[in-house]
Amino acid sequence: MEKTHVTFFFLPLLITSLFTIASSSSCPINFSYVQTLPWDTSTCRNPIHDQQHCCQTLTTLFHVGLAQHLKQTSFFQLPNQSTSSTCLSNFQANLTPLSINSSLVPSCFPNPSMFVTNMSTCAGIVTTQDWEQKVGSVRVGPLRSFCSGELSDQTRCHNCVAAGLKVAFQLTSVDPNASDVNQCFSFASLYAAAVVNPQGTTDDTTMGCILNIPLTKGSSKNRGKVVKVVFTVLGCVIIAFVVMVIIYRKWDKRRKENVYHREIENGVRNSVLSNTGAKWFHVSELERATDRFSRRSVVGQGGDGVVYKGKLSDGTLVAIKENFDLENKGDEEFCYEVEIISKIRHRNLLALRGCCISSDNMKGKRRFLVYDFMPNGSLCYQLSLGGANRLTWPQRKNIILDVAKGLAYLHYEIKPPIYHRDIKATNILLDSKMSAKLADFGLAREGSEDQSHFTTRVAGTYGYVAPEYALYGQLTDKSDVYSFGIVILEIMSGRKVLDSLNSSADAITDWVWTLVESGKVEDVFDESIREGPEKMMERFVHVGMLCAHAVMALRPSIAEALKMLEGDTEIPKLPDRPVPLGHASFQSSLLHGLQRSGRSMAC
Template sequence: MGRLLLIWGLGVTAAATAAAAEFTGAASPGALCPMNLTYASSSPWNTSSCLPETNNLAGCCNTLLTLFAVGLARRLRETGRFRLPDLPTSAACLADFQSNLTALSLPSTLVPSCFPPSRFVVNETTCAGIQTLDDWTRKLGNSSALHAACSHELSAGNRCRVCLEAGSTFFSQRTPIVGNGSQSIDCFYFLATYMAGIASENGPEDPNTARCILGLPLVSRPPTQRRRTAGKGLSTLQLCLTIASVVFAVISAILAAAAYLRRFRKKNQGEEEQGRRRAASTWYDIKELEKATRNFSEKNVIGRSAFGVVYRGTLSDGSRVAVKKMIESDFQGDEEFRNEMEIIGDLRHRNLVPLRGSCIVRGDEEEDGERSHRYLIYEYMPYGSLHQLIFPEQMKGSRQRRLLTWSERKRIILDVAEGLCYLHYGVKPAIFHRDVKPTNILLDGDMRARVADFGLARQNRAGAGHITTRVAGTVGYLAPEYALYGRLTEKSDVYSFGMVVLEVMSGRKALERSPSEIVLLADWAWTLVKSGRAHEVLESSLRGGGEERASAGWGTMERFVRVGVLCANVAVALRPTMREAKRMLEGDIDLVPIPDRRLPLCRGFPRP
């Protein structure tokens, strides 16, 4: 066990001195990191070795290496690739990694001082040329012994030891293949990444997995070990007394709470609809919302739709919010609405607009027939919607259009893909958005895209066992099978996402009308791509011969256009899943050929 953790730290000190210079040289403004490294600021790892007062750079670098390995192991689990594709991508990931460390009030120079970006870039000489899981199996053989030893919960010391011993045995048996020099150390990194990302059933972000396999120091022992250790010091008498005291306290608390609730219900029966109880999200008082929005003034309106009006507001604590007053809803009652809001209130992802809370107010019996008024409160997004950026001429108070750079478009598209992947795969049961479009994609203070209007989730009435949003969809973005036959699947969102990708890349609207014809953007783009003119889909500012063209590369832009066309195919079976679309955008998997398209959904094509 000691050998694994020892080898993991080798080379950190030697590399630290040259890391800063290479880190700066590898930085590229257009490069994006394909990994989500936010776990670095939320995981329970021990930061003590990286505090300025400890003056222990070598120890800190070793800890940060194991922490970064969590992200590499998760990427291996998701993509089947051991390292990052190139130097700019590695530098971008290390910059993101440093940002998350800075959020913990750690020094801003740690990562540049510890790691040269080349350390995490794939090449043909690293570990016998292994780059993917297929290479691993082909060159190193069967890994079933690792899976058998490491698939269990690794909180217990014995299970952790068995897993590490299996890794040590596996490694020593393959010395003739991996060698004994620096390549051997690289192969050890791959082995640890494989054990945490593939062999471990709980995955690398599980604290016990990260502590056992990667050697990540935690703030405290995992809960199972902590309870076991504490129990050893208690005598039988002490244990019995402790249990008796706890039971007595719990019973007393329950009886007191029951008595209080009986009094509370009698006193507040008529005010129950104000919804002040707290769960995952806050239930606001209508008076607070009226004050925040200046009594829902027309001057504060920032958006309208068939299902509600959105107002800008400022709460009493100074925080800015967007308040959506719902006009229409198909929830059967307020209790159903409350339950669904509590489910959605638990969703937290960097590419979703956070739902801060809700409000229910019973209407006037004479005017509204006692119909309740419902409000949703979101965090305010200062840069508005994506629609405002790509189609500003349609907005009230039209202004000079600010052309998005290629790096901004790329980041926005990948952010939306991340958000939708979370709704499809990160939530059980899955959430289908049903109304993915530029007006439902908002931009925060860092110009990062966040998916909005997913907040009215409910069980799919068709019996598919999924949760779907209330919004029915928008013409031009609706998947044909859903619009025509009411069939809703995860690929309905994929179609809408494809239309958004094409709009961002081309600067044209999903549906364009003229007196003589209606043109669907996907049909036009498909025609150009199939005829070998994919570059003509790009907005003119991206087709120029300036810095954008030189820095971005036509290949990447064309890949985004092709993914948009693939996603917007009218045939459900020919569309990729959101996970596949995201991996194609990031270059982790190859693009599939553009299939033949059925007859155009709309007549006519604009002249290229």
């Protein structure tokens, strides 16, 4: 065990040193392609109303250079932060002639180290050799198969993207160090564009499909081949007869297959309670809403699925989540999630608009959940913004209160109560008025009215899971309260629950306790809100500390926490500091508990 710790401690230093020796601060990427490729610049010329979309476009455009770099050097990312900063500067210089505002690059990429090689990123993968060794030939097979040819066909493109997402999910589910599914999926896209696809990284179909770059209309090449007539009239009668026989047999086979798949779909529909109120969409409706599930419609992906932005026929904007890993999860879980979400009716909980199921030979069974679209994205995204776009104190306060009210509804206003089990910044969505809605009830479980807790298989996200739940599977309402306390501390400080770029960093709870005990509570506040009402903000920090206390008995209920936040009741004296959660033995036990459940780390 000691050898393993020593190896993981020195390996990042060794790799960093080698990169420093082998590289200089000059950028190894030629970004001149920015001015020649037919990418759609319209979203970045006036990004005031949709900066998130512009930043996503610039990120995919930057990945063209990373793909070229991977093809030339076998390295997925840049050697050091100095090189990354230089590359971002060169990237901006090539955008300027296109009338792109010079402030967009530093705003979209506030942390240059996001493109720098790091052993904690995606299972420690650094080179293509690492990738092939970690992923394995069996799992990388579909990626090579679907991404190695012409990708202008929508079905082939969808299969290529799905193969990349599946590899990323499998990698994170097998290796607990592969914490970021998004990063692993980025690696899969870079690998597919640079190594697998022979068309080249700047090919229209490679950019539009694998790298998800929005292209200008009419830029795709028309590569359809005209089939020449080779049969003579003399053999037409015989051939026509043979074709008719084949068509009939295929038609009959397809008819039987359709009956089989319809039986599967009807079985799932009948398993969902009829009074849930969920609208059943046909998959063709969702295809039209998302431009056939185009990569441009993707607004998020995670270990258990991908989320598309869609527009229904009546003009309503919706978020459509397609569930993955259906081979290992039965339809019972899908039906249970639909029933759970259909029971909730609260303005701070994301309600289900409808669902969709389909089954066929080409794409297998597919399961979709449809929600109202949240234009301001997730709390995780908002906390990552810098400059004038950072959340204000009133916005942060209201978000915390909104989440507390939604949780109180789940715990007290529904019988039996519902425990969410996966409260985190990425599962808190913000509407057009920045009101918060708690989302993603895929892990939610109904409690029991006649007992205070029950034991269940551990689920959740590393960093947000209560200690007693991670270690012993003991689930109570206080488990959700712990996760809520972590979210409060994240919102107040602007700091992530775990710093993925610094493996030696303390957990956020330990960091906050150290500052408060030293009388430096003001240092907990995010710099952008330090001019706010100090006493009120201090109260919110103290409530977050109480909720995230390692000892379950010392945590308040969510109803008590809400009254403290609103100032209706006094905050009790802070108890003694708990055992530091950043302690190596404690972290090892928590991680082991989550490894058994196959859950991911905090994003």
